[in-house]
Amino acid sequence: MDGQTLTIGELARKVGCKVQTIRYYEQIGLLPPPDRTDGNQRRYSGQEARRLSFVRHGRDLGFSLDALRQLLMLADHPDQPCETADQIAERHLIDIERRIDRLSALKVELQVMIKQCRGNEIRSCRVIEVLSDHGHCLNDQH
Amino acid sequence: MDGQTLTIGELARKVGCKVQTIRYYEQIGLLPPPDRTDGNQRRYSGQEARRLSFVRHGRDLGFSLDALRQLLMLADHPDQPCETADQIAERHLIDIERRIDRLSALKVELQVMIKQCRGNEIRSCRVIEVLSDHGHCLNDQH
């Protein structure tokens, strides 16, 4: 099942992304240039499809293209210890945790904002007021 | 304390953003053009500083510039009912909840990935493996 070749459109459908995205990844050197037909159309092997899957799955997990580039380089050298890969993942985990915390704080603030404001005029609207006034800010670090 | 004027740099320091960001907001019409000195430098009033605070705080809360533009327009017409402001905030709340859910799922997946991989070779590294293999994907919707 590795000898199969896919057109760029088939590949895009398979991994769930746009054709242009694949060409973009190739352009920025994240995917190697695939073989071409005599008519200059790209044909992808199972190998290349797996590499793209890796990238897409990584993107779904929120990794940056740069982080994925590093991970791909690591994946190409399977004999080395995987500390670096771990570090990338861990850094990413910390980042995600920070984002969750931040978003949770925002959620509370928004809920308060909305609850306090029902059917009034803008003059007394908490949404506007809270946004105007830093005193109401929960995570006040400005 | 409203009669004070600030240079663009002072304002930037006060609200915690870059000078260029302020000029950018002016350029896209989010902030009105401020008064200038004879030497063509911008001078900001307390009014204008508050408007910028509003924008920055909104950005911190994850509102898009477009949503903030709408909210600013509402804030400029305080006699109208605030349903629209509410709707914007509510739509945004739903969005934030979705983002939290999504990030929480990613967090679990990353934690599993990292925990299973300690001091091995890349050959057996879960981080690479999980990203390569869709079978390990928790939220498998591809």
Next chain:
DNA sequence: CATGGGGGCTCCAGCAGCTGTAGGTTCAAG
């Protein structure tokens, strides 16, 4: 074997939301 249409190709512009640089001017402290 011709043809039509769906997909492929390249190149380029644009999106949000800034950020950085170049090259010049102004302001205020000393």
Next chain:
DNA sequence: CTTGAACCTACAGCTGCTGGAGCCCCCATG
């Protein structure tokens, strides 16, 4: 009056794609 930090404009660049124009290829059907 000098100096140097901060200001000015204009424009390019960043991430991660997405869409369009204008052309070309592939293959199923007649």
